Amino acid sequence: MQKLYHGAAFYPELWGTEIVEEDILHMQKIGLNVVRIGEFIWSYIEPNKGEIDISFLVDIINRLKDHGIDTVMCTPTATPPIWMSYQHPERMHVDKEGTVMSHGARQHICTNNAYFRKRSAIITEALAEGLGKLPGIIGWQLDNEFKCHVGECYCETCKAEWHSFLKQKYQTIEQLNTAWGTQIWSQYYQSFEQIPQPTATPFLHNASLSTMYKLFTHEKITEFANEQAAIIRQYSDAPITHNATVFFDLNQSLLFENLDFASFDTYAVKENISSFFMLCDLYRNIKKDTPFWLMETSTSFSASLERYASPHPDGYLQAEATYAYAAGAEGFCYWLWRQQRTGCEITHGSVVSAWGQPTIGYTNVLEVERIRKELEPFLLSTKPMQAEVAVCYSDRAKAYFQTEPFNGIQYKQIVTSFYERFISLGIHRDLIMEQADLDGYKLLFTPFIPYLSSEYIQRAIEFVEKGGIWIVGPLAGGRTINHTNHTDCALGELEKQVGVHALFTNPLDGTNTYGEAFGITAELGLWSTIFDTENGENIGLIKEGLGAGKAFIKETKKGKGKIIMLGSLPVGQQGEKMIEALIQHYVRQAAIKMEIKTTPGTAMIPRVDKDASYYVIVNMDGKTSKVTFPKKSMVWKSNQILESGSYEIPAYSYRVIKYGF
Amino acid sequence: MQKLYHGAAFYPELWGTEIVEEDILHMQKIGLNVVRIGEFIWSYIEPNKGEIDISFLVDIINRLKDHGIDTVMCTPTATPPIWMSYQHPERMHVDKEGTVMSHGARQHICTNNAYFRKRSAIITEALAEGLGKLPGIIGWQLDNEFKCHVGECYCETCKAEWHSFLKQKYQTIEQLNTAWGTQIWSQYYQSFEQIPQPTATPFLHNASLSTMYKLFTHEKITEFANEQAAIIRQYSDAPITHNATVFFDLNQSLLFENLDFASFDTYAVKENISSFFMLCDLYRNIKKDTPFWLMETSTSFSASLERYASPHPDGYLQAEATYAYAAGAEGFCYWLWRQQRTGCEITHGSVVSAWGQPTIGYTNVLEVERIRKELEPFLLSTKPMQAEVAVCYSDRAKAYFQTEPFNGIQYKQIVTSFYERFISLGIHRDLIMEQADLDGYKLLFTPFIPYLSSEYIQRAIEFVEKGGIWIVGPLAGGRTINHTNHTDCALGELEKQVGVHALFTNPLDGTNTYGEAFGITAELGLWSTIFDTENGENIGLIKEGLGAGKAFIKETKKGKGKIIMLGSLPVGQQGEKMIEALIQHYVRQAAIKMEIKTTPGTAMIPRVDKDASYYVIVNMDGKTSKVTFPKKSMVWKSNQILESGSYEIPAYSYRVIKYGF
């Protein structure tokens, strides 16, 4: 990492030369050093099919560079021009109800359409070739927020691609019929061509079909991203990313595999800081040891014609930026520099207004810039410390829950609410993808992942054998790779490998079933696995209700470590306490360091250099907050000594502490 | 009735030979003596068009019989195979919005499609011919849950059939135009072909058109059932049924007319026992003097991918089975034996899990079997006593309310809430269809039936003249056979025959109108009929609000009996009290026996043999309950004498009492 970037999305194509000049000078003046451009520019640089002229961009990028501003260049494939969409309904995205999208917003053309792919290759090659070596180009962003407005497409192209995907996956129709158990409800297919897309039926589709369609969608958008990245790499050495976020219809683990660095967009409001922390913890780990970018955030509030968010309180933006940089961000960028004049986001917060004046968030942007400069030396000479606790995140699991939400489970929501327990306990954690390396972790949580691959189970068990503690569940392992039930035992390979015995799987909500663990009694809810009490240690026992006398938390030793099967979700306030007790219990067993305590609303990011460890402590909620050191510490840079004790962190401000030197 | 059946739905086509063998032995071991098979098996026995092979079924049915297990054989027409649906959108069910259903769930093909009818006839004939004489076959079930997932179909076939239906009903277009009053809004039709199906319009369709389309749908599904039954009867003497329930889009009165016995499915949870009682009271009376079957219920909880119910408390299943058998069920069957491996119901409760182990409901199934054996001698030697109180139920009325819900009336809900008053008063009652014989009843209730046929009114009046008491309303009689208003008086023939005078019909909700009857004052709600005070006796008078001084309950003597017109629905807690007071008042006048009292949550079913009468008393809510006898009684079988007084019925258990011997 050479420097910290601070910038904004910039749309010079929408404004005249004078305003663009004014804007570049203004950015330079306030210290912005990067812009992201071009993600919707297609019609401007190829107004008629084949008439591509990117000289405007060459000029802009060079002018920006002349003023000390680097560029993240986007491919413009999120908004194909009218000459591609007009009178071509067969190219358009089609939703589940069969509605054909019209031109005028974004993502209106199916990304699997062959003509779209061809024209996308041409425009991207033109950009890569023409801009790839410009000194101002420091990175590329593919498209914009893949699958943010649309999910699965149901067009005829997708139907054919779906059949190819299935053919490749299952080889013969008989193998598919067997895997999906299609004799149920006489679904049985005689050929791949007959398999429907999961459109309207009188009742639900087969779970296998629904989930496979989602995985198909994940794979195809990744295929498009890879095609595009390959083109760019022929002409440019600048690293490639994509601005994702967790609620898009993506498998990010696949998507980022072949990209160079991870980025995300977030418009989390102050009420939702745990979501913001989670994104930082996740994107820091998607491409390990490579800084991530926070590619879009609002200077104050997000908005479109139909809704707006409450503006941030004064000071919040600085705290957000400080935390992001400390958590591993190389870039912190606003959407957008100048408020839109037209379109459907004319109300969205920005750095300057449509008439070029400071907005309500402007002074906070200046503050962010001040902090960036202040922290840059520290952040360039240290790096985020790997956590000892890892929580596994899975976009494939999200797809399973979309097919099978049980009683309304939303993956992101339920994972966040589990993840929030770590925040409230002040435990530093990484959010990692399923395929992530487990080296260096002491405690691994795998909640809410219905299908666990053999490879994953194997890897987790190796982690355990080497001394790790693995807490698996709730709702983990009960489904096969085809989204079906196991037929050998409740949890399949997981159950057998761990050596426990699951008796029942069924809901517990509404049954007044209570379990006890760690001295806490809580109601149990959700689709649960109930274990017998014979093998392993019975950490949680059902005291009352269905399955009384049986276990819902089992602990099994394995090599130097142990596996904890969490069969149910304790609910209510007592349930939260029980999960916290479980975490604390195993944090202690794993001897995980938790030296510094903060009051809620204040977050810590540990960082290291080769000699020492540091904490960046950020007051995120604007209330008076306190941090307590058990040992003597030193304030970074000023080298002021802090005796052990409690210190106040003023609203939205931060401290960097060299700890226990 | 030869024996009581206890069984489960079984899908041998979904599992290999070994598991099927294991399952048959397991069923035999725990005493199950019937399975229901085949309702979704079409693709398995006719994988390609015309390649029908039912030897698998012959073998299974015989093997089952060898292990003491009888079979209810289903026709598989709910799930037509892919060779019928693929590339035939014109055969598919089309919903009101015009969406064409895709293959993959159930009921995806229009049951009026000629090709579907033809292939259904062929497959059913093959089954009837090949299996009809097997000793294991004790009954047939047509299709599965007709119209449970889909209601009216809007395909082109249905459009043509709809025109034929109307032509047959109205003969000339002028008669239809007159009946429907189509000069309103220039709806006027020049020919039957012009009459639309009730698809999207800027505002509502003519009530006549909407209701007729529903009645058309009822008639056509009955026509299909009758076609299928006729085929089976050529080859098999086993009785034929269908597994219906009240919320499907059916006119059960028509449907069961030509079937041999009534069946229903219920997944009522413990919070909803009044719905369960209602189903037993209704299906017992659909085919008078013929035992009904409870064809599907869950061992513990129902579920699909998108939702699950709370499992029953331990013990509830036994109470449910005891009540059902006592109320007249010959069969009590689970859906399903073995949890599904694949599909969209992989979470649904079962007897054994997908891996063949006992589920959470398993021990309750064993208990049901114990009770079945215990009660069988008693139940085979007695039969349910006809009630003295009848409440009329009408699927045609349901159709009227679907067209005209006034302010959100749902027929089943409003009937249930009226019906619950009988439960809370502990009055034994029958739920009867409109065309049911009224012999043997003393008190007849006809609430919420907008259209009363001349024949019905005539029959009810004859019942009254012979001494019966008929309570008619609220919302009864105000609409004609064409779903229009009367033009001679508010309630048409009913009003004239009874000899009262309705002044106004209008809503009373929100008007602070209060009525008094039986010493109780209650707010009046709903679309109401207000009567003058001149003819008959004014049982309920409006004290305040709209129509003050007029009557809302009128009593008129007729022959040896009387007719009570209930013009309005008293609402709120006082309203419930007023309805209960009304019921009790006329129960007393009709000299209806109500000897035994129970605490709420405990239900009684009276049964008789030629010598005596008995009560089966079931604790249905799991709380401590009490039953009180004013006279000496005797415990069935043990012949233990119970002095008059109160006795406890433990949670979910039952007592059989020979009463007042």
Next chain:
Amino acid sequence: MQKLYHGAAFYPELWGTEIVEEDILHMQKIGLNVVRIGEFIWSYIEPNKGEIDISFLVDIINRLKDHGIDTVMCTPTATPPIWMSYQHPERMHVDKEGTVMSHGARQHICTNNAYFRKRSAIITEALAEGLGKLPGIIGWQLDNEFKCHVGECYCETCKAEWHSFLKQKYQTIEQLNTAWGTQIWSQYYQSFEQIPQPTATPFLHNASLSTMYKLFTHEKITEFANEQAAIIRQYSDAPITHNATVFFDLNQSLLFENLDFASFDTYAVKENISSFFMLCDLYRNIKKDTPFWLMETSTSFSASLERYASPHPDGYLQAEATYAYAAGAEGFCYWLWRQQRTGCEITHGSVVSAWGQPTIGYTNVLEVERIRKELEPFLLSTKPMQAEVAVCYSDRAKAYFQTEPFNGIQYKQIVTSFYERFISLGIHRDLIMEQADLDGYKLLFTPFIPYLSSEYIQRAIEFVEKGGIWIVGPLAGGRTINHTNHTDCALGELEKQVGVHALFTNPLDGTNTYGEAFGITAELGLWSTIFDTENGENIGLIKEGLGAGKAFIKETKKGKGKIIMLGSLPVGQQGEKMIEALIQHYVRQAAIKMEIKTTPGTAMIPRVDKDASYYVIVNMDGKTSKVTFPKKSMVWKSNQILESGSYEIPAYSYRVIKYGF
């Protein structure tokens, strides 16, 4: 104005000769002197294409006239016959989702369809020619409730018309591209033909496109109305109207420009009297100095198959009629005379039932007639006094808010809630359209009008310069004629003309921002404009939260008057108080007379003749109410002197007072 009309909608085509005769006699007997007929009669008078016979109408109108009943004749174009709709999907209205409407309700054919326009011209010409000179015809109503069930149509005809509309408006595609800023999201169009209708997209359409489609819809329905009116005027001198109301998709300012008098329909229930007042205040002013008609109201309750309203309390109807007549209505008419026998409104309240008997509202109709007779001499010799306060109402603003509701703003609702402040303060006010003459007003309010035309701003400033006080905002002036942002300053021409400086525009909801004005501190909400404190007087200052220290209410002197910029909406109870304080403050400054005080629920309408002024005081809420005169008054007609002091107005009754003579 020659007399007051009191009447009902009448459908002689739906009933036989005898009933029609009975009805005419009945109307005459109870004093009704006008009917409205024919608005759905098309199929009756043109059963087959071209076979037009209107002799039935000639006869009816003459018979009515013979019985002293005049006729408002409607064109029947809201319900085109089946011969126009059958097998012509291309003629039907198509909704945003692409659903093609079916025959059977109203407004099912696209009013822009050329064939519809042609057939409408023919039928209307036949009616105008055949009936235009009949002595019974006192007026015409075009169609019925334009755009009440449908809004924008998305058929192919509309697509072509849309392109023509845009071509005419923007001349060249480049000018449109520039105006709409279509380089955003690569929307850029190469020709007018490519511009989509705003159908489904993955996200929102460009605001310009969405709003223009609404304005296109407004213009086209006006065009149709004008075509029809021109035909009638060839044959008839009777004045032409249309029965509109504020929630239809119309620009009434355009629509009524070429019509002769204004009419509206209202089914407001007693809980919603402010809506009723608002309609009277608006329609009185649409055609200045021409009496309006209340063309439809219910005698007691409105209803259709799917819902019904609570009936009015006894007495409410009289109060409604008294107020309407006093507020300037020439006609007060019921929908409908005789309850429908068939269709989808069989439950709707009426004067007589489907069987010809009095309904629950009947005696109130008799009372209205008594009052009409009582008040007629007074009302014919006086006229409503123009208010000194005007509040501007804009259907174009409604369109802007439909495109851009910010956080869920519904124009009618937010305007009503602002307007209610005038009611609670007892201030007589006019609701005026944007183009209305400002002469005679002292105080002008312009809230919630995102786009203010140059012409409007100019006119308002002239009003100010002559001494008027103009209060503009919240949410006024921030958008251009193309529904885009200004690029010179926040509020464009308004801001520059007024000479204030808007610093920021952003939401304040949820930010705990408090402002102070008139000694009241209130939370500020909504999308707000924050001003600097330098120019003009700072009437409202932000005390806390975002923009603290800046202004949200600015006052600027201009000529003899002043302009008050209201940048934000104060919310909550304190917010209502602040708005009331603002109104009162400027009412005092403008020296507006508010002599008489009433308790809430009692309304006053001032009227004048050449000598004196009068107040009609109506008890509208049925509670005991009080009116207080500071000076001696005289009761109209009785000439009884009332000393200054308080007097009671009994429930739903009225007093006419000659004041301060």
